[in-house]
Amino acid sequence: MYETYRLGILIDHLKAEDLIRQIDEYIEETPVDQIPHIFYVLSLASNRRIMIELLTDLARGVDEELPASIVAGILYKDRARYTVGELYAKIGMLASLLADEDSEIAASFRELKQSYDELQAVYGSRFKRKKARERMLARSEKVLEETLSEYGHFAEEMDRKEWWLN
Known part of the structure; x- marks a missing residue:
């Protein structure tokens, strides 16, 4: 907790x-x-x-794996509060805070954030490729949502009162 x-x-x-x-x-x-x-x-x-x-x-x-999974689940549950860029920033911060850089969740989030940053660098300011940019960003958003959804069930742990003492 x-x-x-x-x-x-x-x-x-x-x-x-x-x-x-x-x-x-x-x-x-x-x-x-x-x-x-x-x-x-x-x-x-x-x-x-x-x-x-x-x-x-x-x-x-x-061990940070379970707490990080719960935080990822909470981000999934509350994803409507943030833009896609803000969600990517939060998972990037989460990955950087984990002591075990080789953990599955840290590596996964670091790769997602890096991929998003590369997309922004390529498509971020090129207005002549607007359709390609929108398509790539929509695909990136879908990947982020699918990844966070894998952790959604962990967010339920935060809602249980008896979890305080576990």
């Missing part, structure tokens, strides 16, 4: 304020003896930087 939020906040998709609100709701609904102490510390984080520092400390040594 901590690594998922850390990655989501770092790519500027998840907000520290939302995490604090969710933790506060959890604290209000849960008996005191069942609340992990760290939730109180996270609840009192005063800004994004402090929240990221706390989450970084908590997530040390955690």
Whole structure:
């Protein structure tokens, strides 16, 4: 959970304020003896930087593959909030944040972003090839959406309340 939020906040998709609100709701609904102490510390984080520092400390040594998959699923679920270029920027940032550059998700997202950047370089400013540009960008958008859809089911994990303690 901590690594998922850390990655989501770092790519500027998840907000520290939302995490604090969710933790506060959890604290209000849960008996005191069942609340992990760290939730109180996270609840009192005063800004994004402090929240990221706390989450970084908590997530040390955690395998990033599952949290990165969850963040990719959340991006898929919320894809309507962003343009195609913004989504590519977010997956590029996500890939660069992963410690294991050779992981499947990091390599996949890095290749997607690189392919998109190459398309932009070739077709981005050439108005005489407008139809070819639109076709290539539509194909690129479809590939991005298909790739993110593979991670869509991971986003459901974030919606389950019991996931907090797993």
